[in-house]
Amino acid sequence: MTKGPAPDASYENRSFGAPGADRTVVLLRSGVSTLSDPRPDVTARRDARIVAVGLTVDDIDDPAAYRGATPAEATATVIARFIAEEAHGRPVGLVGVGEAGELAIMIAAHLGEGVDRLALVAVPRPESELGASEVAEVLDRIAAKTLLMNGQADPMAASGAARWFKDHLASARVEMVPKTDALEARLILADVWERVLSHVAPGTVR
Numbered sequence: 001m002t003k004g005p006a007p008d009a010s011y012e013n014r015s016f017g018a019p020g021a022d023r024t025v026v027l028l029r030s031g032v033s034t035l036s037d038p039r040p041d042v043t044a045r046r047d048a049r050i051v052a053v054g055l056t057v058d059d060i061d062d063p064a065a066y067r068g069a070t071p072a073e074a075t076a077t078v079i080a081r082f083i084a085e086e087a088h089g090r091p092v093g094l095v096g097v098g099e100a101g102e103l104a105i106m107i108a109a110h111l112g113e114g115v116d117r118l119a120l121v122a123v124p125r126p127e128s129e130l131g132a133s134e135v136a137e138v139l140d141r142i143a144a145k146t147l148l149m150n151g152q153a154d155p156m157a158a159s160g161a162a163r164w165f166k167d168h169l170a171s172a173r174v175e176m177v178p179k180t181d182a183l184e185a186r187l188i189l190a191d192v193w194e195r196v197l198s199h200v201a202p203g204t205v206r
Contacts (some may be wrong), residue, residue: 005168006035007147008053008104009032010189011053011054011055011059011075011078011079011082012035012049012053012054013035013053013054013082014035014036014051014054014109015049015050015051015052016040016043016050016052017037017043017044017046017048017050018035018046018047018048018049019049020049021047021049021204022047022090023047023048023049023090023092023093023201023204024048024049024050024051024083024086024087024090024092024093025048025049025050025051025092025094025197025200025201026050026051026052026079026083026086026094026095026107027050027051027052027053027092027095028053028055028079028091028094028095028096028097028104028107029052029055029095029096029097029098029100029189030055030056030057030059030060030098030099030100030102031098034052034053034055034064035052035054036052036053037050037052038190038193039190039193039194040135042152042190042193042194042197042204043193043197045131045205045206046197046204046205046206047200047204047206048197048201048204050092051086052062053079053082055075055100055103057099058071059071059072059075059103060072060075060099060100060102060103061117061133062102063104065086068155071122072102072103072106073106074099075103076103076106076107076110077110077139078198079103079182080106080107080110080111083107083111083114083115084111084114086118091113091114091115091116091117092111092114092115092116093115093116093117093118093119093199093200094107094108094115094117094118094119094144095118095119095121095196095200096118096119096121096123096157097121097122097123097189098121098122098123098156098157098186099123100123101120101121101124102123102126102135103123104118104120105118105120105135105138105139105142106138108142108143108144109138109142112141112143113140113143115144115203116144116145117144117145117146117147117172117199117200117201118142118144118145118146118147118200119146119147119149119196119199119200120146120148120149120165121150121187121189121192122149122150122151122154122156122186122187122189123148123150123155123157123161123165123197124157124161125157125160125161125164125165128134132164136168139165139168139169140168140170142170143170143171144171145171145172145173145199146165146169146171146172146173146205147167147172147173147174147175147195147196147199147200148162148166148172148173148174148193149175149177149187149196150162150174150176150177150187151176151177151185151186151187152176152177152178153185154185154186154187155186157184157186157187157204158176159174162176175195177191177192
């Protein structure tokens with residue numbers, strides 16, 4: 001595992017998995033576990049380098065009708081440049097979790113063909129009509145094969161959110177995760193990490 005500053009020293013990052021692998025996967029999420037390996041045992045079975053970027057709620061803030069560049073747009077620009085430098089001309093896989101999903105979408109749009117696989121996990125649909133319209137315009141620019149994973153009982157990102165994103169993406173597959181014992185539980189990345197890696201890092205099983 002390596003740890004260091006992200007492109008402009010504003011975003012801490014941590015990498016795990018296979019350091020010299022051809023395949024790079026960038027993981028974007030916010031919260032206390034933002035820099036942790038979701039499932040070290042699963043990651044170890046892949047010939048892929050995972051780079052987790054540390055994000056705060058402020059980094060992904062994207063208020064509708066915000067004058068000028070939003071914090072999320074500024075973050076997306078910087079991280080897209082960082083990913084391009086890390087990729088060394090090879091396409092990467094990108095994972096956006098929860099509220100960091102829209103940031104992943106912005107970055108994928110910035111990088112174009114530089115991102116060939118995108119996974120959105122438990123990402124809620126935009127709350128307002130204005131926000132939905134803006135996100136839909138960005139989604140129209142994404143050609144990457146996209147996996148949408150939502151929990152059947154997720155209070156913020158269930159089947160309705162998955163359908164909305166699928167309707168606005170050129171190539172998307174929806175997979176709903178069955179209900180858990182906990183009522184209205186959010187979908188946890190660790191529970192689906194193996195499936196996510198199979199999508200964003202295909203052909204890398206050791």
